[in-house]
Amino acid sequence: MNVHFSNYICSICGRGFVTERLYSRHVKRHATEELKCKDCEKIFGNKEKLRNHQKLVHLGDAKRSKCLICDERFMDYRQKILHMVKLHGAKEPSLLCQVCNRQFNDQRNLTKHIKKDHLLERKHKCQECEMVFFSSTTLKVHMAKHTGLRQFKCDICLKAYARKNTLREHMRIHANDRRFGCEQCGQAFVQKCSLRSHMRSKHGTTL
Structure with a gap:
């Protein structure tokens, strides 16, 4: 929505934003501060980047979800459960x-x-x-x-698509990935719609 309804334009990089709040938060990222992390040697250009780094890299208050068996801590509940299932043999919750x-x-x-x-x-x-x-x-x-925006472009033939999934399906053509096979004659196709068309025209059946 920021792309299509740009009410506020950044004078530095040209990016557009729907609301003033989003615009103001973005402008702060262009600030040229030098903030050093207190836990390591990395330096960041603004407080937001420093804060995100500390949350992701260093324990702090971010990793509050503690394993019930060992002392390992995690960013969220799901990571903790995966750890307990893989390392401690805990039962997957349902x-x-x-x-x-x-x-x-x-x-x-x-x-x-x-x-x-x-x-x-x-x-x-x-x-x-x-x-x-x-x-x-x-x-x-x-x-x-x-x-009509087609932002997902094929690097091989330069065809562009509106959806990432459509580009992913298109890339199977270049990889000759024929995963959809006909059970009656063995002929294989890149796309499921091609298999359906084949079934109707060659075998008189529908998939």
């Missing part, structure tokens, strides 16, 4: 959706599922049409239909 009985390995995925599939939460609305979406990522992909 959370059950009370509506459809689907199982999830952590509370975050279960909550996301309930909001998206059962509560039908759609907070992200397209400004160009009436469509609404659960996530900002899905909205961003949708916006390409209105703008």
Whole structure:
């Protein structure tokens, strides 16, 4: 949305932003301070970069999720569970959706599922049409239909696509990745739609 609705333009690098808050936060990143990390020798250009470095690299208060078996600490609950399963043989947790009985390995995925599939939460609305979406990522992909923006380009043939997944599928052509095989004649195809077309025209069946 910052790309398509640039109300505030950075005079240093030219990037645009929807809100003044996002713009102000970005401008601070251009500040030329020299801030040294108190735990190592690295130097950073602003306080935000220094703060992010300390959270990610040094323990501090960031790694609060402690393993129940050893003293290892982690950034979040999911990392802790993976550690306990792999290193200590703990049982993978299983959370059950009370509506459809689907199982999830952590509370975050279960909550996301309930909001998206059962509560039908759609907070992200397209400004160009009436469509609404659960996530900002899905909205961003949708916006390409209105703008015609094709930012994902193939390095080999220079074809450009609006979606990263479409480019990934296209790259299988160059790799000759024929993962979709016909069970009747053995002919293989790069894309599933090509296999469907083959099944209809050659064998008179649908996939």
